[in-house]
Amino acid sequence: MKPRDAEQIGLNLRPETMSEVTPTPESHGPEPLVAIRGVSKVYERGRQRIEVLHHVDLDIPEGDFLALMGPSGSGKSTLLNMIAGLDLPTEGSLSVAGHRIDRMSSTELARWRAANVGFVFQFYNLLPALSAQKNVELPLLLTRLSGARRRRNAAIALDLVGLADRASHKPNELSGGQQQRVAIARAIVSDPTLLVCDEPTGDLDRHSAEEVLTLLQRLNREYGKTMIMVTHDPKAAEFARRVLHLDKGILVEQADIGA
Amino acid sequence: MKYLPLLFAALMRKKTRTLLTLLSVAAAFALFGMLDAVRVAFNAPQSVIGIDRLITSSRLSLIQPLPYADLARIQSTPGVEAVTYASWFGGIYQDPKNFFPNFPVEPESYLDMYPELVLPQAQRQAFLKTRTAAIVGEALADLHGWKVGDKIPLRPTIYPHRDGGEVWTFDLVGIFKAAQPELRGSEKQLLFHHTAFDEGRDIGQGTVGWYIVRVEDASKADQVAQAIDRQFANSAFETRTQSEREFQLSFAKQIGDIGLIVTAIMAAVFFTLVLLTGNTMAQSIRERIPELAVLKTLGFTNRAVLLLVMAEALVLLLLGGLIGLALATLALPVIGEASSGQLDVAMRPESWVLGIGLMSTIGILVGLPPALKAMRLGIVDALAGR
Numbered sequence: 033m034k035p036r037d038a039e040q041i042g043l044n045l046r047p048e049t050m051s052e053v054t055p056t057p058e059s060h061g062p063e064p065l066v067a068i069r070g071v072s073k074v075y076e077r078g079r080q081r082i083e084v085l086h087h088v089d090l091d092i093p094e095g096d097f098l099a100l101m102g103p104s105g106s107g108k109s110t111l112l113n114m115i116a117g118l119d120l121p122t123e124g125s126l127s128v129a130g131h132r133i134d135r136m137s138s139t140e141l142a143r144w145r146a147a148n149v150g151f152v153f154q155f156y157n158l159l160p161a162l163s164a165q166k167n168v169e170l171p172l173l174l175t176r177l178s179g180a181r182r183r184r185n186a187a188i189a190l191d192l193v194g195l196a197d198r199a200s201h202k203p204n205e206l207s208g209g210q211q212q213r214v215a216i217a218r219a220i221v222s223d224p225t226l227l228v229c230d231e232p233t234g235d236l237d238r239h240s241a242e243e244v245l246t247l248l249q250r251l252n253r254e255y256g257k258t259m260i261m262v263t264h265d266p267k268a269a270e271f272a273r274r275v276l277h278l279d280k281g282i283l284v285e286q287a288d289i290g291a
Numbered sequence: 292m293k294y295l296p297l298l299f300a301a302l303m304r305k306k307t308r309t310l311l312t313l314l315s316v317a318a319a320f321a322l323f324g325m326l327d328a329v330r331v332a333f334n335a336p337q338s339v340i341g342i343d344r345l346i347t348s349s350r351l352s353l354i355q356p357l358p359y360a361d362l363a364r365i366q367s368t369p370g371v372e373a374v375t376y377a378s379w380f381g382g383i384y385q386d387p388k389n390f391f392p393n394f395p396v397e398p399e400s401y402l403d404m405y406p407e408l409v410l411p412q413a414q415r416q417a418f419l420k421t422r423t424a425a426i427v428g429e430a431l432a433d434l435h436g437w438k439v440g441d442k443i444p445l446r447p448t449i450y451p452h453r454d455g456g457e458v459w460t461f462d463l464v465g466i467f468k469a470a471q472p473e474l475r476g477s478e479k480q481l482l483f484h485h486t487a488f489d490e491g492r493d494i495g496q497g498t499v500g501w502y503i504v505r506v507e508d509a510s511k512a513d514q515v516a517q518a519i520d521r522q523f524a525n526s527a528f529e530t531r532t533q534s535e536r537e538f539q540l541s542f543a544k545q546i547g548d549i550g551l552i553v554t555a556i557m558a559a560v561f562f563t564l565v566l567l568t569g570n571t572m573a574q575s576i577r578e579r580i581p582e583l584a585v586l587k588t589l590g591f592t593n594r595a596v597l598l599l600v601m602a603e604a605l606v607l608l609l610l611g612g613l614i615g616l617a618l619a620t621l622a623l624p625v626i627g628e629a630s631s632g633q634l635d636v637a638m639r640p641e642s643w644v645l646g647i648g649l650m651s652t653i654g655i656l657v658g659l660p661p662a663l664k665a666m667r668l669g670i671v672d673a674l675a676g677r
Contacts (some may be wrong), residue, residue, distance in 0.1 A: 117586060118670045141591050153674070157585045161300035171589050173293050182293075191551020218589075 036291045064091035064132065065258050066115055071124035073110050077137030084110045097252040099272035107281040108262045109230060115260055116149050116228040117141045129225055146174040154231035156211040158203040164190060164214045165199040172221045189217035193247060209240025216247060229261040233268050235277040245271040292406065301603050312571045316611025317618065320646060324619025326553045326638040327645065333549040343509040345516055346538035348501040354543055356498035357528050364522055365502055371516040372507045375400035376483065378500030382445025382459060391431055393481040393489030394447060400573045403502050407470040408477065414465030422487045425461035428478025432466045450492040459491065511627055523546035560655065569657040572604050576661035583665045584673030597666040604658025605651065612650035616643060
């Protein structure tokens with residue numbers, strides 16, 4: 033599907049109501065979309081103090097497709113969670129599209145996530161009792177869109193990931209790759225500012241993984257979606273524009289793959 | 292409304308568990324509906340207005356007899372059309388489990404007072420003429436295989452026979468039927484001569500258990516009842532005149548405080564229900580922690596998740612409870628009919644209101660702990676399965 037088709041079917045659907053909930057600046061100027069400054073994260077387990085991230089500085093421009101790589105425990109998922117507003121830094125500042133999300137309350141963060149972040153998980157995390165269509169509609173329940181508009185937008189998103197004919201299927205009636213594509217449709221249906229993907233191909237065979245990665249790459253290249261993906265898989269990272277390595281909570285290397 | 296698919300999905304996640312929980316809630320509220328109707332029937336204030344048959348018994352206690360001499364005074368009370376009397380015998384046929392009401396009555400006036408007991412004329416004459424005669428309802432005769440001509444021995448529990456015999460033996464001379472099907476309950480009694488009873492017993496001669504009064508004008512039943520009781524006020528045998536139904540309920544109340552018993556049973560039922568549904572809800576939420584974490588990730592606020600879980604518990608309770616109350620509404624007329632209309636049990640609006648109040652309260656009680664747990668769920672830990 034070409035971008036023009038997507039416009040026709042309304043992918044660029046930033047729900048008008050969402051901008052009321054969390055206004056997004058029309059222009060970010062020279063500012064990066066995501067600006068991370070001196071971010072540290074420390075967990076305390078009893079008397080033990082574990083520093084997962086250590087003074088990380090990172091800019092992610094709009095339209096980027098960033099792969100975060102590193103060994104287990106390196107802090108990549110923690111960094112992703114913080115960018116997505118699921119976790120807060122112990123120290124430092126974190127801005128997304130000009131909003132200091134590290135200063136938001138849990139309710140503000142929830143509303144911000146609803147309007148600005150799409151999530152793709154390793155294990156899809158679809159609600160098993162809902163059809164693909166209803167799963168995709170979930171983020172739209174938080175908007176003021178009418179039921180008909182929600183259904184239409186969900187259908188568009190499913191069409192975009194190539195699963196229009198599977199709309200009424202429950203997750204257990206779909207293959208792993210198809211479930212992940214439903215999850216991607218759910219992530220993009222509210223036209224978020226950011227798409228965060230945590231090991232999106234970690235539970236898929238090579239063929240399905242390529243399909244999913246190709247789809248993510250297309251969303252980045254054709255629709256300009258800014259993406260941050262955590263992965264262990266170097267082949268998956270090749271689909272990104274940029275690869276960032278983390279080791280023991282420290283940014284050690286940046287590789288530019290190029291468009 | 293837009294969250295209904297989410298609620299439905301949560302409830303349909305484990306269909307069998309939801310169905311079983313729904314059934315247990317429905318059963319509990321069906322029981323509640325029926326017991327509450329019984330409680331209301333026993334506790335509701337009774338009026339005698341519009342009733343043409345009244346019962347005059349001792350004001351002190353149902354087991355306190357009244358003098359036979361009161362008969363004439365009651366008969367002479369203005370507004371009284373006819374009077375008869377009866378007593379409680381309490382005889383046992385073969386085994387205590389065969390219990391049925393057996394009353395010594397004044398045959399002629401009693402049968403006149405109760406035209407709904409239909410007895411063939413020849414059998415009626417036999418009953419009136421034979422001092423040792425008894426008549427029984429068809430249902431009771433069928434139950435024990437009795438036929439006219441049989442001898443029925445009853446073992447006394449209150450009144451030993453004056454001649455020292457261990458049983459009172461009656462000649463069955465008639466079998467009566469209820470005039471209407473809804474009065475079939477009245478066919479489960481045995482009636483015999485009060486005169487023979489009075490002569491045969493060695494205690495309490497010259498007394499009767501209660502008087503049955505028919506008033507000339509049902510609309511003035513209240514005044515007649517008060518007039519009768521006024522005559523015996525401040526005497527050694529003060530009376531209480533009431534409707535037949537209230538009198539019958541008073542009999543049942545002798546076993547204890549029906550309201551308290553019913554309330555205790557309902558409390559036990561609902562306590563069990565709280566534990567059962569509470570456990571179901573807690574288990575359901577435990578299993579769905581990752582799903583709830585996903586909802587929060589997508590932007591559902593803590594409050595929204597709390598309300599979703601609460602709504603789930605309330606829907607379960609309200610749905611099951613309303614089914615239960617509807618079942619009780621259907622069952623109560625059958626129960627009322629089985630009691631020959633003597634127990635006026637029906638679902639009243641108050642029971643519906645109380646029931647819905649209980650459903651909501653239990654829903655909140657069982658929903659709140661898991662809802663709070665869901666609300667406080669840390670997204671990162673929950674997604675990581677910690």
